[in-house]
Structure formats: structure tokens, C-alpha cells
Amino acid sequence: MAEKKRRNPKQARAQATVDAVLEAAFQILERDGEAKLTTNLIAERAGVSIGTLYQYFADREAILAAMGQRQAEATRERITQIILAAPETSSVRAIVQALMTGITGSPATRVALSDALFRTRGEAVLSEQHEMFFDSLSGRLQFAFEMSRESAFVLTHAVVCLLRAAAAEPELDLDPGALEDELVLLLESYIGAKAARTTTGANLR
Incomplete structure (x- = not known):
């Protein structure tokens, strides 16, 4: 039997229902943790029937993935x-900070949302994020070096993959401030080296 087609929340009322479900799920995650998260509890807290919830989400996993995607x-x-707004190197720390705090909530909530997104979308989710990020900058920003797809790949994946690894290894007890400094150094060094290589190549011509 084919899976039931989920409704697409195009109308304002439908979107409000989806928002209520996602907010309810977030509150339960923060208060009780992933182990206590059920679709019945989410529907009750959101103030909707379980049937209404299933019109938009196939199961709990789909709700978690939608929260992570959003x-x-x-x-x-x-x-x-x-x-x-600030394409110079000084913006690197702000970018790293945005990535480190991008998924809100407790550490356990952030891990739950990230894991659900990767479970439902697979590793391709990184490629999708990279493509959308690259397309959003294409033609709107001038770097001191050629922003090839390979360069963009490194910039968009380096921090995300390292942060995901850090979340998956809490036993390392990494200090957030020190980790932020190291990630900033990584990106600044890459950007600086690319710019220097471009300048050197231009001077040799």
C-alpha cells in the first residue's frame, strides 16, 4: 500500500498547525528529553488531534527532522x-558562532535534531546545504580569490562536520570557547592562504 500523502501547509491556518506541532515537540524535548517524546504527547501539547498531526507528519522522526531542517x-x-554584510575575514568568528548556536536548545536537543535530519535525509543533507549556500552567494559577493565550488565545499563543510563530530563525542569534554577559537583559526588560515595564492599568481603574470 502506498504511503499516505502528507498535506502541504500552504494556507496560513495549516502553517500555524505545523508551527504549533514543532514548537510543542521542542518544548517536550527540552523538558523531558527524546525518550519521552511521542506523537500523542506532541499533539496534546500542540492542542491538535492526533489525526491532524498525522496529516502533516508521518511519525515522530519526521517531526524531529522537520525541526532540524527548519x-x-x-x-x-x-x-x-x-x-x-561583512565579507572580510573579521566576519569568520560571527559565522562560526552562528554555526555553533544555529540549532537551539540544550545539547541533547541539538544532537536529537541533527541526528534525525541525517537519519531521514542521509549524508546528502550536507550536499543540499552546500548547494543552497553556494547559490545564495553566487554573483552577490566578491572574495579575494575565486570562489569555486571546491572552495565553497571546504568552507561550508569544515565547521559543520567538525561540530557534528564534537556533538557525537561528548566524552571529549571540549571547551566551547576554545573550540570556537580553533575553528576560526582553521577558516581564517584557509581564506588567507587562498587569497595569498591568488595574489602571488597575479604578481607572477
Whole structure:
């Protein structure tokens, strides 16, 4: 039997229902943790029937993934605005900070949302985020070096992958401030090296 088609929340009332479900799920995650999160409890807290909830989401996993996707998109947009407003190297720390705090909530909530997004979308979610990020900057920003797709890949994946690894290894007990400094150094060094290489190549011509 084919899976039931979920409704697309195009109308304002439908979108309000989706927002209420996602907000309810977030509150339960923060208060009780992922183990206590059920669709019945989410529907009750959101003030909707369980049947209404299932019109938009197949299961709890779909709700978690939708929450993760929404926060990922908000983070990407915030980073895009940071780069467009201040493309110089000094904006790197703001970008790193945006990535580190992009998925809101407790550490356990952030891990739950990130894991759900990768479980439902697979590793391709990184490629999708990269493509949307690259397209949002294409033609709107001039770097001191050629922003090839390979360069953009490094910039958009380096911090995200390292932060995901840090979240998956809490036993390392990494200090957030020190980790932020190291990530900033990583990106600034890459950007600086690319710019220097471009300048050297131009001088040799």
C-alpha cells in the first residue's frame, strides 16, 4: 500500500498547525528529553488531534527532522547575511558562532535534531546545504580569490562536520570557547592562504 500523502501547509491556518506541532515537540524535548517524546504527547501539547498531526507528519522522526531542517535553513540564511554584510575575514568568528548556536536548545536537543535530519535525509543533507549556500552567494559577493565550488565545499563543510563530530563525542569534554577559537583559526588560515595564492599568481603574470 502506498504511503499516505502528507498535506502541504500552504494556507496560513495549516502553517500555524505545523508551527504549533514543532514548537510543542521542542518544548517536550527540552523538558523531558527524546525518550519521552511521542506523537500523542506532541499533539496534546500542540492542542491538535492526533489525526491532524498525522496529516502533516508521518511519525515522530519526521517531526524531529522537520525541526532540524527548519533550524538548518535559518542558520544558513543568517550566515549568508553575515557574509554579505561583512565579507572580510573579521566576519569568520560571527559565522562560526552562528554555526555553533544555529540549532537551539540544550545539547541533547541539538544532537536529537541533527541526528534525525541525517537519519531521514542521509549524508546528502550536507550536499543540499552546500548547494543552497553556494547559490545564495553566487554573483552577490566578491572574495579575494575565486570562489569555486571546491572552495565553497571546504568552507561550508569544515565547521559543520567538525561540530557534528564534537556533538557525537561528548566524552571529549571540549571547551566551547576554545573550540570556537580553533575553528576560526582553521577558516581564517584557509581564506588567507587562498587569497595569498591568488595574489602571488597575479604578481607572477
